[in-house]
Structures are given as structure tokens and as C-alpha cells.
Amino acid sequence: MPGFTVVFAQTASSFDVFLTKLIDGLALGSIYAILALGFVIIFKSTQVLSFAHGAVAAVGAYLAAYFVTTINWPGRYFESLPATLSFIISALVAVVVAAGVGMVIERLFIRPMIGEPMFSIAMITIGIDIILRTFVGDLIGQGGVLSVGSPWGILSLSTWSGIIVPHVFIAVIITAIAVVIALILFFRTRIGVAMRATAFDQEAAMAQGISAGKIFALAWALGAVLAAIGGIFSSISPRGFGVTGGTAFFALRAFPAIIIGGLDSIAGAVVGGFVIGVSEIMLGHYLANFSGTLGLGFTGLIPYLLMMGFLLVRPYGLFGTEEIRRV
């Protein structure tokens, strides 16, 4: 959004720019937090680090874009339906389908690998990632972009005394808060408690009559749902310009978020997501003068560089449990 920045850089005070960028960063952080939550839920309950997360996000985003743009569903049946509502319905359907994709992945590829080394399973998810990414890339078409539409309008901005905020940013921040609250409530339900018990000690949970297989499937479905939500929001303008081959790579940037938060910490995922999001936007804005030296698109590197520096200081992240190893 270079044009966007220039407009108010001339008119607004530097503090207003700071606040605008802060909200921008929080919005990006919300997307990262949602994606990171999906990673962590899968990792905590099944001990699998899913490299396929980005691809699942791309699948979700593609499905939403397909419903909204390609076949205009459900908008073509109800002409009076507002675009925003139509988009939300399409997105919900896409998310549900993505949950199914997650469960299929778990059933076909992850279930046979229970008890195998973590590394092998992580490599399998890399295989799944390639497969899904290729199919999505093929469906979008070569070098193509499939728009998700702009449900909250491209230019609908709210202005409070110089702070300019696109409505999408507010929508994604609200979604992130809703997701966090929903998860907190979910982990208090019967199934949620069963999931926590399985994550804590699989055998003990099974001895209590909890079906570990069902919990695994549920965890993957939940992870895929979160991935899809993140993928959809990452392709709405002005954040992204639609679903592209790069959508999956965008979601991979949530890896730094979970590393900073700690691989097995739900709270860490949220904190890590916001840390990465805000610092990416802030550093990107205040280092923009140096983009000649740093190169085009250097903001995409900020999460990875932050992660590398952070790992050397705290190898298990902010809230991650330190691995206790036996000889």
C-alpha cells in the first residue's frame, strides 16, 4: 500500500502515523496469531509440527475466493444480500470444507505414523504441503490471482483525528479476539478438557475412556479451521491482493510467531503473533528510507530475522516448556 502511506504522511502528525501503523500491525498480528494458534493446537495435541499449515491456509483461501468470485455463491440467489454477509457465509463454508481437508490429512497420513519419530512426521507434512500447494496453484492458474473480493470495501476507512483505519483491519482484530475467546470457552467444555488431557498424557487419557483418535482428528480439524481463517484474511486487500501461489508462504511466516511464543504454548502463539505482526509493520515503516539498501520486500524477512535472534537468547521461546532429555 505505498500510495496509501504517502497520502497521510503529508497530512498527519507523526504520532497519528504511529497509531495508524500500530493498528495496522495489530491487524497483521491478528492474522499471524490465528495461524499460529492452529499450529500450536495441532502440535500440542498430536506432537506434529505441520509444515502443511500454509498449504491448508491456501486451500481455505482458495475455496472462499472460489465461492465469492468464481461462482458468486450465495450472492447470486439472494440479490439483496449485502456483500459482507454473502462473503461471511462463503468464508464459513470454506472454513468447514478446510476442516474436512484437515481431518482427511490426519486420517490418511498422520494416523499411520503414530509412535514414529517427530522428524519423520514433520517430513510427511512437507510432502502434503507440496501436494496441496501444487493443486491450489493449478486451480488458480499460472501466475494468476483469484480475488477474494473486498467484503469491507477497499476504500472504506474510518478516520478519528488523523488515524486512518481500513474496516478490514477492525474485522480481523475482532475475529482474532473472538477466536481466542471461543478457544478459551472450548477448552472448558467436555471435549476441550478431553483434548487437554490427551495433550498432557495420551495413555492416561485413553485409560479414562478418551478416544485419542477422535481427539487427533478434532485437533487437525480445528487447526485447519484456524489456518483457513488466517489464509482468507491474508488475501483480502489491502493485506493481500487475492489468493496467489504466495498465500501458502505468507502462512509460513507464522512459524516465527510460534517459535517466539514457544512451540507448545497457546498464549505464546497469540503473543508471538502480535509481536511479529507489530514489529513487521513498524520496522517496515520506519526502515522504509533504507529500502534501497535492504532490498524490495525486506519486510517479509523481519519475522525470520527476529526469530533467529530470539532463538539464540531463548531457545524454547517465551512460554515454551524446556525439553527435559534423558541420556
Added chain:
Amino acid sequence: MRGRPLLYVDYNKEQSLFPTIAQKVLLAIGALIAISVPFGLVPGFKFLASPGWLQLLVIALIFMIGAAGLNIVTGMAGQISLGHAFFMGIGAYTTAALSGSSTEALWGMELPMWFGVIVGGLVAAGLGILIAPTAVRVRGLYLAIVTLGLVFIGQHLFRNWNQVAGIAELGRNWGPFQLSLWDIDGPTLDLATDGEWFGFFLPGQGKAYLFMLVVAALFLLLAKNLARTRIGRSFAAIRDRDIAAEVMGVNEAKAKTQAFAISSFYAGVAGGLYATFLGFLPPEQWSLFLSVQFIAIVLIGGAGTVIGVVLGTLFVQLLPRLVENFTGFLSDQIADGTWLAPIADIVIKTGSGDFGVLSLDAQGAGLSIFQANTVLYGLLIAVFLIFEPLGLYGIWLKVRNYWKGWPFTY
């Protein structure tokens, strides 16, 4: 002791590179066949003497060097690295800066290829040493993610450092693929143009093949030998249980640094040779996909074994050609209307309105041949890990052990 090939009465003998006579004989036969390929002498392998196949085989040999490098760090030392493409890119661009031709926009010192490739390997090894402390600090999956970040940082660097890598999405030229002592104008061994060697007329790819055969054999032998040295044993100890290894007196930091350095050297050399052989590559070449290709090679072949690297590379590199031939075969079936035509029609997409999984033109729905290969890589990684974690080497072990005791089960 005759007739009992597995009875060792001498420790040195058991530790030798090829302990049994059968292995020596098989190796000799394999080497003879490999050498004779460009001459088209051995029946059954004559079709390989065409420039197209030789090109494929040269790339396979170069990939073997790279895969042997990844095998050292991942298979032998147990450190998961997704950053292999990054080290290959570093090697390739060091080679380009040293042996490429210079223009106004590009750096190039026009030095001989061997110098560029070796320095490329050394620079990559130096970067590997810089990365190694991270591997000491973080373990397992954390390391995989750090090395994943490395690939993205490398991509950014290559896309933006236009003097070295050329313009993004376009790329640059490398120096000529030839051997010369120092003077680039008068090559001692010209590997790029057609000519006569040993009384046979060879295409340029044939010469390059023979040269790469020697280089790859050297690197693979070194990798195999590494496993039985003190360094190689320390790698295995670190892989199997790093704390226990430290208790036994293996210096963990030192071993991991050595593993990353050696592996990156292999990667750098492979990257330099690959780019020089192809002559022109865009900066996007050194992407995550290349890393995944190498992981696929190591996992499909069998992690930790050098023979697995050879089998895996041949399998992964020849797979695209097989898919291509298979697609051609199926579309011929449709054209001829044989009994296979209905099945082939489902698989192949012929026109724009036709349904099919594979499409012959790159446009529209239906996977192109490249995409089909990508999907196959992914599937093969998953299938091998689920059903045969030891890869092709594991399959070979099973077959061998079955016939060893035949007709008894053990």
C-alpha cells in the same frame, strides 16, 4: 573361510569400504556400465547415449553431490536442514562472481571453473560454520524452522543483489563448463562442445557426463569414507543421542560444526557445478522447492547411506522423464483408440473442455507435467516414510534378506 562372506576375522577388513567380494564385483560392473553410457556400447543402455538423456544424467550426478552433502548433515549427524538450497545458491553465485564474464551490471572475474566451484564450496562451508552454533543452541524441529528461514533470507538476498545474481526473475550467465588450468580462453578439457574422445565422437553432454562421473564418484567415496572415520563416528553418536555422546567425550559443538561445514561444502560445489552446467539460472531457482527435492532424494533413497543417495537421486531425477513418457504413451493410446483409451482419457486432458488429471499444455485446469512431478515428490515422501522409512535401500535390504535364506523364511 571360503563361502562365508560375512565372517570377519580382521577388524580392519570389516571396516573397509567394500568388505565383501560381491560388493566389489557389483561396484566394478556398475562402474563399467556407468563409464560406457555415453559411448552406447552396452546393449539395453544404448538409448542413454542421446544428448537429452546425457543431460539428465549429468544433472543427476551433480544432484548426487548435493544429496550426499544433505545426507551428511541430516542422515549421518541427524540435524534437520531445510536450508540446503541456500548453501547451493551461495556456491553457485560465488562461482558466478569468480568464473562468470563481467558486464557493466554484473560481477565476474573470468577465472577457471574449477577455481570458482571450489571457492564456492568453501564460502558455503564458511556460512555453514556460521549457522552451526544455532544448531548447537536449538534442536530438532526448531532447527528445521531456522533453516527454513535461511532459504527465505537467501531468496531475498539473491533477488536483490543484482550485481551478483542478475535481475530478479531473469538471472545471469555463468562461465563456460570447461576445465582449464588458469587461462579461460584455451581450455585444457572442453566439456561443453561436441568432439572426439578416445576415438569416439561424443556430444558435449557426453564429455560433461564422463567428467561429472569422476567428480561425483570422488565425492561419494569421500562421503562413504567419512562414515568410518573418527569424525563420522562422532556424527553418528550425536545423531543417536547427543547427551550420551557428550558423556562419552564427543564434543557436540565441534561435531555439529563439522557436519554443517562438510555438508555445506558439498552443497556449494553442487550448486556451482549445476549453475555452470546449465549456464543460465534465475535467482528464484534456489527456493524451498529445491531443498525439498533434496530431502526427497535422501528420504526416498534411505537416510544415512551413500548407496541410498545414488538410488534416490536416480529415482527422483529420472521420474520427470518417466512421467513425460507415460503421458506420451497414454495420449498415443487415445489417438490410436486402443482398449486403454477410455482409461487414458480420464487421466489425460486433451482439449480445453475435456476432463483429465494431467494436461498436456500448461494452461488451465489439469496438472502440467511439472506439477504432476511435484505432486509425485510429495506423495513419494509421504508414502516412503509411512511404509518404508529406510527408503529404496530398505527395500533392497528386504529383497536381499529374503533371497539369502530362500526357500526358508530366515
